[in-house]
Amino acid sequence: MIASHRQPGFVAALLHRLSGVALAVFLPLHFLALATALRGADAMDRLLAITQTPVLKFAEVALVLALAMHMTLGLRVLAIEFLPIRERTAAAVSLSLAAAVAIGLVFLLNVG
Amino acid sequence: MLFVAQRATAFVLAFAVAVHLATIIYAERGGLTAAEILARTQGNGWFLALYLVFVTAVAIHAPIGLRNVVREWSRWRADSLDLALAAFSILLLILGVTATLAMFIP
Amino acid sequence: MLQVEVWRGAERGRFQTFQVARREHQTILDVVTDIQREQDPTLAYRFACRVGMCGSCAMTVNGRPRWTCRTRVAVVIGSGDRLRLEPLRNFTVVKDLAVEMTDFFDKWRTAEGVFHSERTRADDFAVVPPASPQRQAADAGIECIGCGVCYAACDVVSWDRDYLGPAALNRAWTLVNDVRDGRRAPRIRAVAASSGCQACHVHMSCTAFCPKGIAPTYAIAGLKRAMLAQALGRSG
Numbered sequence: 001m002i003a004s005h006r007q008p009g010f011v012a013a014l015l016h017r018l019s020g021v022a023l024a025v026f027l028p029l030h031f032l033a034l035a036t037a038l039r040g041a042d043a044m045d046r047l048l049a050i051t052q053t054p055v056l057k058f059a060e061v062a063l064v065l066a067l068a069m070h071m072t073l074g075l076r077v078l079a080i081e082f083l084p085i086r087e088r089t090a091a092a093v094s095l096s097l098a099a100a101v102a103i104g105l106v107f108l109l110n111v112g
Numbered sequence: 113m114l115f116v117a118q119r120a121t122a123f124v125l126a127f128a129v130a131v132h133l134a135t136i137i138y139a140e141r142g143g144l145t146a147a148e149i150l151a152r153t154q155g156n157g158w159f160l161a162l163y164l165v166f167v168t169a170v171a172i173h174a175p176i177g178l179r180n181v182v183r184e185w186s187r188w189r190a191d192s193l194d195l196a197l198a199a200f201s202i203l204l205l206i207l208g209v210t211a212t213l214a215m216f217i218p
Numbered sequence: 219m220l221q222v223e224v225w226r227g228a229e230r231g232r233f234q235t236f237q238v239a240r241r242e243h244q245t246i247l248d249v250v251t252d253i254q255r256e257q258d259p260t261l262a263y264r265f266a267c268r269v270g271m272c273g274s275c276a277m278t279v280n281g282r283p284r285w286t287c288r289t290r291v292a293v294v295i296g297s298g299d300r301l302r303l304e305p306l307r308n309f310t311v312v313k314d315l316a317v318e319m320t321d322f323f324d325k326w327r328t329a330e331g332v333f334h335s336e337r338t339r340a341d342d343f344a345v346v347p348p349a350s351p352q353r354q355a356a357d358a359g360i361e362c363i364g365c366g367v368c369y370a371a372c373d374v375v376s377w378d379r380d381y382l383g384p385a386a387l388n389r390a391w392t393l394v395n396d397v398r399d400g401r402r403a404p405r406i407r408a409v410a411a412s413s414g415c416q417a418c419h420v421h422m423s424c425t426a427f428c429p430k431g432i433a434p435t436y437a438i439a440g441l442k443r444a445m446l447a448q449a450l451g452r453s454g
Contacts, residue, residue, distance in 0.1 A: 002307070003282030004371045009422030017181055017419075024174045031207035035214045044146035064133070071129045074122055077420050081119075081439040089422050103133060110141045115416035115442070116449050180419075184377035 012093040016073040019066040026063055061108050068103035072096040114176050121173040128166040153215040160216045167208030175201040220291065222249055224261065225304045228311045233302070234258075246279050246286035246294065250303065250315070263315040270429070273365030277315050278304040283370035285429050306370035322369055325382045330408040331389035336400035344398040356395035359388045359437050361430045368424035368434055380413035384424035384434030387415050391437035394444055406441070406448050415441040 004010055033051075036044045051060065076096045079085070139152065153159045175197040183189050220240050223233040236253045247265055254261040263286075265275040270288040277286055280294050280302050295301060309317035326332075337344065346353055368384040369375055375383050390409050393399050409415045418438045425433040 002278075003280075003427070004373055004421070004423035007421065007423045007426050009420060009426070010373065013419045013421045017177075020174070020177045021181060024178055027170065027174065027204060028207055031204070031211040034211035035207070041146040041150055044150070048144070048146060064136075067129060068133060071126060071133075075126060078119070078122060078126070080420050080435065081442050086433075086436070089426070103137075107133075107137050107140075110137050113410075113416075113449065115410075116446060119446070180417075184374070 008089050008093040012073050012076060012089075012096065015069055015097070016077070019070040019073075022063070022066045023070060061104065064107045065100065065104035069097065069100035072100045072103075114179070117172050118176045121169040124165065124169040125173055128162065128169060131162065132166065150215060154218045156216065160212065163212045163215075164209065167205065167212055171201050171205040171208060174204060219299065220249065221300050222253065223300070223302045224250075224253065224314070225311075226261070226314050228313060231311075231314075240291070240299070244291045246277075246284070246289045246291060246301070246303070247275055249291060249301065250286060261315070262313040271363070273363035276306055276365045276367050276370070278306055278370065283307065283367040283427055285365065285367070288429065306366055308370050308372065308375045309366065317366075319364075319366065322366055322383070322385070323364065325386040326364075326389055328408065329382045329386040329390040329414070330401060330405035331386055331393060333393055333396065333399055334401040335398060337398070346397055352395040352397060355437075355440065356392040359392040359432055359434075362388055362432055363430070365429065368428050368432075371423040371427045373421055373423065374417050374419060378413055378417055381417045382409065382414055384418075384438065387418070387441055388432060388434040388437040391440050394441065403448065406444050409441050410445040410448070415445060418442075 033047055034044075036047045050056070073093075073096050076092055079092075139149070178200070179193065179197050182193060220238045222236045222238050224236060226232060226234045236257055238249050238252050241248070247268060250261070250263050251265075254263065263275075263277070265287060266272045268275070268287045270285060273285070275286040276283060278284075279286065279289060280300075283306055284294075291301070303315060305311045305315050305317045309319065309322065312318050348354075348357075362385060364385060366385070368388075372381070372384055374381050387409060390405055394402055394405060399405075415438045418435070420435060420439075422435045425435045428434065
C-alpha cells in the first residue's frame, strides 16, 4: 500500500465517500418504503415487518452508522475549509469516527 | 456553481441529519409501528417543513457528491453523466416529497 | 548490505535489484549515487544541491514521496534492509527515476501562479506589514521550491489528471494574499474552474509529506473560501 493511502486523512475521505455512495443508493428505497404510508398504516406495518429480518436489521444499523459517519466526517471537512483552527489530522479523524460509532451504538441499543 | 451548492446544502444537512438521527433514535426505542410513526408526523407542520427542506437539500447534495465519485473513479465524464445525475436528483426529489406528503397527509 | 530495488525503464519497465553497502548516516541519495557511480552508470536520476534547497531529488522511497538528499536510510527502514526506489507518482517517467516536470509547472501557470504588478517605477514602494494576516498567510506558503512531493502524494491528481494540484494552488494562494498583486479576481476564477481548488477532498497527504512543512490543504481551503466569497458577490 502506498504511503498516501495510510494517511488518516485518506481513510477519512474514503469512509466519507463510501458512506455517501451507500446512502445515495439506499435513499430511493427509503423514500419508497415510507411512501407505503399512502396506502395506510397497515401497508406500512407489513413493510416494517419485512425489515425486521436479521439481514435487514443489520443493514439498518449499518445505514445509521453510514449516515452518522458521513455527517461527522463531513463536519471535519467543513471545519478544515471554513474554520481558522489547524487540526491534528489523526486526532480529528479518530474523533469524528468515534462520534459516529457512538451515535450508531446509541441507535443499536435503543432499537435492537 | 456545484461546489457552492454542495457546501451550502452540507450546512443545511448537518442540522437536518442531526435532528433526524436524534428523532429516530428517540422515537424508535422499544420498537416502532407504522401507527406510532404516523401519529407523530400526520398533520405536523414542523415535520412537513423540516423534511421538505431535508429532501430538497439531499436531492442537491447527493448527486453532486456522486458526480465527483464517478468522475474520479471511472472514465465517465461526458455530459451524459450530468444528465443522468440530474435525472437522479429529480427522482430523489419526487420520491422524497411523495414520502413526506405520504406521512403528513392523514 | 542493503537490497535496493530500483525502477528501470519508463512507463513500462521493471525493478532491478542492487546491493549497496550499509553506511552510518547514509541518505537515500548516497545509495542512488553509489549505484550509478559504482555499479550501473546507465541509471538516470536527478539531484543538484544535495542539501535540501533545490527540490530536484524527489522520488518515491518505499511507497512515499521524499527528498532523497534529506532522507536517511535508517529513518526509512530502521533495522530492515530493503529499499524500493521509484519515480514520483503522477508524473510521466522520462527514464528510471527521472520524471517530466512540465505538466506540473504548466499547472502553476494555469492557476495564475504568476505575480502581476499594478505599480510602475514612478510609484512609491508598496507597504506590506509583515504581521498582517494576509502577509502571514502568504508567508506560510512562499517557501515552496517546486519539488513535486505534494503533487506525487495527492490521490486526486491520480484520479483527475486535470486537477491543478496542491503546489500550484498553494502558489496561487500566496499571490491572492499578496497585496501588491493586481490580478486577484482572474486568479480566483482560474482556481475556481473545474478541476481547481474545489476538487480537493482534504486527504491532507500533501500537508503530511511536504518536506518544507507547508500546508497546501489550508491554502486550498483559503482559495475555496475566496471562491465562495466571489461567487456570492462579495469582494475579499
